[in-house]
Amino acid sequence: MNDTDKPTISxxxxxxxxxRDAIVQAARASFLENGYAGTSMSALVHTLGGSKQTLWSYFRSKEELFAAVIEEVTSSFRAELSQLLTGSDDLQRSLLDFCRSFLRRLDADDAVAAWRLVAGESGRFPEVGRIFYERAVRLTETTLAQFLARFIASGELxxxxxxxxxxxxxGLCASxxxxxxxxxxxxxxxxxxADAIAYSGMFLRAFAREKG
Amino acid sequence: MNDTDKPTISxxxxxxxxxRDAIVQAARASFLENGYAGTSMSALVHTLGGSKQTLWSYFRSKEELFAAVIEEVTSSFRAELSQLLTGSDDLQRSLLDFCRSFLRRLDADDAVAAWRLVAGESGRFPEVGRIFYERAVRLTETTLAQFLARFIASGELxxxxxxxxxxxxxGLCASxxxxxxxxxxxxxxxxxxADAIAYSGMFLRAFAREKG
DNA sequence: TCATAGCTGTACCATAGAGTACGAATTTGC
DNA sequence: GCAAATTCGTACTCTATGGTACAGCTATGA
Structure with a gap:
């Protein structure tokens, strides 16, 4: 009786x-590539096909559409990042793996573009920076912190x-x-x-307890 | 006989x-606040007083003016950053001082705005990122590296x-x-x-040699 | 004093943008 | 099949932009 086999949606x-999804995707591509001011609603209509009327019926303004795109970008980030930390007991290895995967994700073109967009527009749209931090970065921070806490408890950190x-x-990874x-x-x-090794290595040297 | 007491310039x-300076300053303010696309040449003329003719006689296009602003921003950065490292022999103290001053500089509103502008526009204007790195960041890196090299030689690092x-x-500071x-x-x-202490502290733990 | 390089103000051009209006066509639920 | 909800295409308004043209004004240098 869940809503997957009996969709309540018509x-x-x-x-x-x-x-709506199609609109957000197209808008996302354009915002990431051209920035806020560089994205044209009219051009978007042309790319999507259809009429302005329709676009404006889904999003009442450019800003509203932009907000939806930021929402989408952060949530897709979040989804991917939450699985970077394995439950492994090997501290050194886990950290290296984490750095590797995290950096690989950040290296993707769309991640770079998203980073640019957020950095560039958060002056004019303070919400953007806040949302990005709260919904993408902060989550990673707390997850990582919980992971580290285990090793503090075990005496390895x-x-x-x-x-x-x-x-x-x-911070190192972001640099x-x-x-x-x-x-x-x-x-x-x-x-x-090389960076993954340098970052996790520096971290361990700074925070690992000496053995024996 | 130098050119300060006998200006060759009429x-x-x-x-x-x-x-020219006034134009660049006004443009700088606007670009930092509103970004590239958000800056209007017409509005600039209005702010400055004078006519379009004049503005265009100094800079033949918006892009050319933008380039001049980036140039100005990086060079002013560079000028300030080159004096952050004292010749002190106390490693720990020097590093802490460096982090403090560097972070203080970065905290300034115009530095944040500049960082945003560079990050935001370097997708569309690759020159911008490159210039910023080459003329501002890289210099700091090499200066700091030279400073650190002394302590490697002395055995403290x-x-x-x-x-x-x-x-x-x-990287830590930038984070x-x-x-x-x-x-x-x-x-x-x-x-x-707190950050200055954390960054320099982490650095020392990772790279300082244990004493005796 | 006078020729002139440089400045001013304003009008102008072509282009583009966000957002609106509206009648016609199409898809949906029933 | 029919009424209602959407969508379409297009034309439109209003505002703004980068950039040009031009006629008159002002400070400069000799």
Missing amino acids: RREQSKQNR REESAPRMAELLL RQNKRLWGVGTGDEASRE | RREQSKQNR REESAPRMAELLL RQNKRLWGVGTGDEASRE
Whole structure:
């Protein structure tokens, strides 16, 4: 009796949903590539096919559409990032793996574009930065912090603030992103691997307890 | 006989210079606040007083003016950052001081705005990111690396790549900037001090040699 | 004093943008 | 099959933009 086998949504609402998704996807592509001001609603209508009337019936303004796109971008980020931390007991290995996967995700073109969009527009649209942080970054921080807390408890990490540690490691990972934003430094496998090793290595040296 | 007491530049050229500066300053303010697309040449003329003819006689297009602004922004950054590293022999103290000053500089509203502008526009204007990195960030990296190299030589830091170390420390500092971009986290003295301590502390733990 | 380089103001052009209006065509639920 | 909800296409308004043209004004330099 759940809503998957007996959809309460009618054909109409279904196609409305699809339509909405299509709009958001197209808008997402354009906003990521051209920024807010560089995205034209008229052009969007042309890309999508259909009429302005229709577009405006789904989103009453450009800003509203933009908000929906930001929402979409952060939620897709969130979905992918929540699975980066395995339940492994090997601290060193887990951290390296985490850095690797996280950096790989950040290296993707759309991630770079999203980062640029958020950074560029959060001055004029304060919501954008806040949403991005709250719904994408912060979640990763807390998840990582919980992961680290286990190793503090087990004595493998120093007894210091886990959230702070998480922040520092993520900060390191994000710093690679800056060079990508600036068009410096490539997103190739080799440099990524080197960075993953450097970041997790630095972290462990700073926060791992000496053994024995 | 130097050119300060006997200016070779005529009154005309002097006032041209002033005019140009005024234009760049006004443009800078607008680009930083409104971004590239959000800056209007017509509005700029209005702010400056004078006529379009004049503005276009100094800069033949909006892009050319934008380039001049980026140039100005990076060069003013560079000028300030080159003096952050004292010749002190106390490693720990120097690093903490460096982080403090660097973070203070980054916390300034115009630095945040500049960071946003560069991040936001370097997708559409690849030059912008490259120039910003080459002329502002890279210089800081190499200066810091040279500074660190002295302590590697003296045995206070591990024998590892000084440029890499510099990159990591600056990366940490830059990570604070992200939160500012997103409008999360304030630029107040207290949090800055805490971050400076955390960054330099983490760095030292990771790269300082254990004593005796 | 005078020629002139440079400035001003204003009108103008072509293009583009967001958003509205509306009648006709199409799809949906029943 | 029919009424209602959507969608379509197109034309429209209003505002703004980067950039040009031009006639008159002003400070400069000799």
